Amino acid sequence: MRNSDDFLTNHGNIPDYPDYYITSCGRVWSFKRNRFLKLMKKPRTGYYVVNLYNENGMKQFQIHSLVALVYVPNPENKPQINHIDGCKENNCASNLEWVTSSENIKHAYDTGLRTRTHRVKKVYCPENGKIYKNCNEAARDLSISEANVWRCCNGKQSNVFGYTFRYYEEG
Numbered sequence: 001m002r003n004s005d006d007f008l009t010n011h012g013n014i015p016d017y018p019d020y021y022i023t024s025c026g027r028v029w030s031f032k033r034n035r036f037l038k039l040m041k042k043p044r045t046g047y048y049v050v051n052l053y054n055e056n057g058m059k060q061f062q063i064h065s066l067v068a069l070v071y072v073p074n075p076e077n078k079p080q081i082n083h084i085d086g087c088k089e090n091n092c093a094s095n096l097e098w099v100t101s102s103e104n105i106k107h108a109y110d111t112g113l114r115t116r117t118h119r120v121k122k123v124y125c126p127e128n129g130k131i132y133k134n135c136n137e138a139a140r141d142l143s144i145s146e147a148n149v150w151r152c153c154n155g156k157q158s159n160v161f162g163y164t165f166r167y168y169e170e171g
Helices: 004-009 063-071 101-110 135-142 146-153
Strands: 017-022 028-030 048-054 057-062 080-083 096-099 123-125 130-132
Touching (some): 017 063, 057 063, 063 080, 123 135
Antiparallel strands (some): 048 057, 080 096, 123 130
């Protein structure tokens, strides 16, 4: 938790990384390079990340986490950050809020970002020829993330470790 005086005086400064500054919408300035850094989008998660360096070496950070840490007060010390509009590309402080895990999941269902269809629809995997009763069963069988199976079935991701998935329609 950050006290209000510290919050107001250190806007933009990334704790423990004095060579960098972050804007309230997620652009990272490097004082050493004298320019904004190029952000990378993680294919599996869809979140933007950046590599920062200090005396301890390199560490990768999610942009929304840095913006929230620097610009969004967290008086209740909640552990997760939610994109209010559901868009992972909108990392502006005004679009971020600190939440609990259950609040984050509830928000995903309430906004339609997550649905229960992945629990009731059959899933087909052409690589192994199997039909699974749902995304969860496919994920467990192949030791992969249920969310990634769902993303494939819904056209948000092309494959997971070489496996492709689609909802199975009988008939």
